[in-house]
Amino acid sequence: MLLQVILEGLGLGVLLVLICAVGIRKGAVGMVHLYPMGQPFASIQPGLYAGVQRFERSFCQRLFPISRQGRGQRDENADREDRIWRQAMKILVYGAGVLGCNLARNLLRAGKNVTLLARGNWAAEIKQNGLRIKDKFSLRTSVSRIPVVTELAPDAMYDVIFVVLRYTRLDSALDTLRANRTKNIVFVGNNVQARALAAALPGKNVLFAFALSAGHREVDRVVSIDLKKITIGQLPGATSNKQLIGRIFHGTKYKVVYEPNMEDYLLCHAAFVMPAAFACYKTDGDLKKLRGDTAYLNRLLDANIEGYRAIRNAGHAILPKEDADFEGEKYRKTCLRFFKLMCATSLGKLCASDHAMNAIDEMNALNRDLKKFFDANGAAYPVWQALEAEAGRYLQ
Secondary structure, X not given: OHHHHHHHHXXXXXXXXXXXXXXXXXXXXXXXXXXXXXXXXXXXXXXXXXXXXXXXXXXXXXXXXXXXXXXXXXXXXXXXXXXXXXXXXXXXXXXXXXXXXXXXXXXXXXXOEEEEEOOHHHHHHHHHHOEEEEEOOOOOEEEEOOOEEOOOOOOOOOOEEEEOOOXXXXXXXXXXXXXXXXXXXXXXXXXXXXXXXXXXXXXXXXXEEEEEEEEEEOOOOEEEEEEEEEEEEOOOOOOOOHHXXXXXXXXXXXXXXXXXXXXXXXXXXXXXXXXXXXXXXXXXXXXXXXXXXXXXXXXXXHHHHHHHHHHHHOOOXXXXXXXXXXXXXXHHHHHHHHHHHHHHOOHHXXXXXXXXXXXXXXXXXXXXXXXXXXXXXXXXXXXXXXXXXXXXXHOX
């Protein structure tokens, strides 16, 4: 559930304030897991590192991998493990918006061999002064010296390319990706045409992901909130990519959720996000105008439920699984609290209106393609259509 994800990333202090403010029930918010030093999340998500054995070692052995047979004799298992998991992958992040910059910075910090594809004045700025990212919740600005390219050459070879572009710009990158030798391609962001996109890249291993970060780009820096959580996987029926994903994110601070059915995950995400975008456009980006308007917020939920019902009735799964009982009272109460919280605090600007107001073309395209999906499957969505009409000039 999106509410759980966001609150996990805001930190304990903010979390307690928000719980007190809106009376969120105990148990509605997921626990923040603490991982022992040196231990990846494979122990939390079994099978993620399938094919590469991960040897269990004590805390001291992870710090000082000395064999019990004598000081000075290294544990052979530890040597093998370190060689496998510390091997740097060559990664290209194709796109230097908020999501792409945060992803590139986080991978670089983990020791990955990362290159960022940027263009124009922004590319020149990063080359000259480094990639500067200001966290909205702190006074600190990180500066990362990261290699920058402005084009993807056909003979450039990477272990994986992350394509972090708006939904409306994905088609423009397909010819370049087809011509390049790299096999593993990960599309990050909103997408309701995942299967068609994968089919457009024959011979490639295509994955999809959704990373939780938001914000905006200024002339010389990115200002953002980065929750360091990413949901990633492939289309249903495709070969598992658990081991590849494990290698990519090993050593990073990401909480990685492996999802083998990203097609349905992204459909459901769009069906949840679009009603929130309608609210942003109705208020010209100021969600606080809806504070106390419970009737309108319930209509947002009705539209979300219409979308979920259309997806389910078309034979797709409702994901994440916590949303499967979307017609139940518990789901409505939890989501209503979330929408009220968005309209009463700056959370709405961070989570919804910043992006909606700066990506109107993307929201239009998502809405258009979702409606095509609804119509193709004979779904009724009257509340959705009414909210769309109230959004006025923003949606065409």
